[in-house]
Amino acid sequence: MEISAAGRLEVRITTADVGKRVSVRSLIEHGPSGEKFTDTVGVLTSWDNGVLRITRKSGESVRVAESSLVAGKVVPSAPARRRGPAASYEELARVSARAWRPVESERLGEWELRAAVGEVPRDGGPPGRSAPGERPPGVVAGRRAGFTRRANSALPLGDPGVPLDEALTAVRGWYAARGLPAYVQTTTGAEGAQEPLCAELERRGWVREVTAELWVGPLAPVADPGGEPSGVVLSREADEAWLSRYRRTGVSEAALRVLHSGPSVWFATVPGGPGAPAAIGRCVVDGRWAGFAAVEVDPARRRRGLATAVMAALARRALDEGASAAWLQVEDGNAGARALYDRMGFAAHHAYHHYRAPESSAPVGDGAL
Structure with missing residues (x-):
């Protein structure tokens, strides 16, 4: 926390720091064991109407009332990793995407819309081999599903080339045409990651499912x-x-x-x-x-x-x-x-x-x- 020369905690962040990684301390009314303060570290994704929204490394979005702030400061964009090869999240996102290639894809600016949809076997087991155009044995006609969200979600690695609302409308339409729910895959917890996009999706009512980590x-x-x-x-x-x-x-x-x-x-x-x-x-x-x-x-x-x-x-x-x-x-x-x-x-x-x-x-x- 930021401490002044007089020994007092100070709030040294403003609305101009939206998009930066911050650490804040705030008052809590009914803390466990009589605790009066709580600390939150993450990306400041919005500061509107007296409420700060901070997205943690885990992707969790925390709301903090401006009136409860005791201290706050901007901190380095990402902590040093304990060990492992150096890599950006974008490099790893592209490598992991190539490991689960979709059956079909389409570009939307720097976003990639990905789908791998097929008919599901009746018994849940692997289908038998079949000739092109022939339905494999044990498959129910018309029952279709996408295999793994990694190959059935939009991968946003830059600018979609259009305003976000227009991009999300295009994403919904593309997946609806394939009989699939619309998903967007996002990243948090690394330098330059997508906490602001997560916050925008949540503000529009998108539902976060299946959080995982890349090690x-x-x-x-x-x-x-x-x-x-x-x-x-x-x-x-x-x-x-x-x-x-x-x-x-x-x-x-x-x-x-x-x-x-x-x-x-x-x-x-x-x-x-x-x-x-x-x-x-x-x-x-x-x-x-x-x-x-x-x-x-x-x-x-x-x-x-x-x-x-x-x-x-x-x-x-x-x-x-x-x-x-x-x-x-x-x-x-x-x-x-x-x-x-x-x-x-x-x-x-x-x-x-x-x-x-x-x-x-x-x-x-x-x-x-």
């Missing part, structure tokens, strides 16, 4: 976890066995196209005898980056090092292709995965969020990330 780390330690992994089979294709362990339901032909998309895609499988494999994983190699996803382990075989073995095998292949850094995405509530990735040397780089248009219905099919 980064050096690749070499992942490839050398301290033991020699064995029994991991690598392939360029997600076969029926791999898909039987994948936790997503309703894997459509569009979903298969997304899973196989990316500059250099590898799938890892640990055979488990009859039935589904003991563990699986996916890695996309893109220049210096190796992106890990879909690391799934049979619940009955967890805590045996299988996830570590899968990632090590994929990391060694990525090193062979020239990668040196790693990234992955993890949802907020996945405590087990977060603990594993922390031990492997990963650290959070930024948070990202999917905002759904207020008039859009909930998605059909896969709703994660």
Whole structure:
């Protein structure tokens, strides 16, 4: 907090600081254990009618009454990360987008509208292979869904070329034409990230769903976890066995196209005898980056090092292709995965969020990330 030479706390921010990262202290009426103050750090996204709106690194929007301010100051745009390769959020947003390529896309200025929609199998399992234009066996006619929000949301990485309201109208219309809810993916918690856009979306009634974090780390330690992994089979294709362990339901032909998309895609499988494999994983190699996803382990075989073995095998292949850094995405509530990735040397780089248009219905099919 800002302290004057006389030892008093001072408010040293004004409405001119909207868009900057600030730290404020404010009075609270009924704090726990008799506390009288609370501190808020984040981007000052608005200051209107006596109310400040501050967006935290997590994406949470906090309202602070101007009359309750005790102290405040502008702080550096982003704290130093604990560890991991240096990268901007925009670089990582583009790399992660290439790892989940949509089936179709369209440009709106510097925004990319992305969609991967397909028909969902009746039984929720992977569809059988079929000839072009032929409905795969087990698929219900007319039941369509987008596979993963990452491939079914607008990615705003600059100026859409039109006013925001006009851009959002175009986004809603584009997704409505495809039978999908309209989503915009935003980023918070990194230098130059999109806290102001988050605040504008919320002001217009867009609903924030599925907050997750993108973590980064050096690749070499992942490839050398301290033991020699064995029994991991690598392939360029997600076969029926791999898909039987994948936790997503309703894997459509569009979903298969997304899973196989990316500059250099590898799938890892640990055979488990009859039935589904003991563990699986996916890695996309893109220049210096190796992106890990879909690391799934049979619940009955967890805590045996299988996830570590899968990632090590994929990391060694990525090193062979020239990668040196790693990234992955993890949802907020996945405590087990977060603990594993922390031990492997990963650290959070930024948070990202999917905002759904207020008039859009909930998605059909896969709703994660």
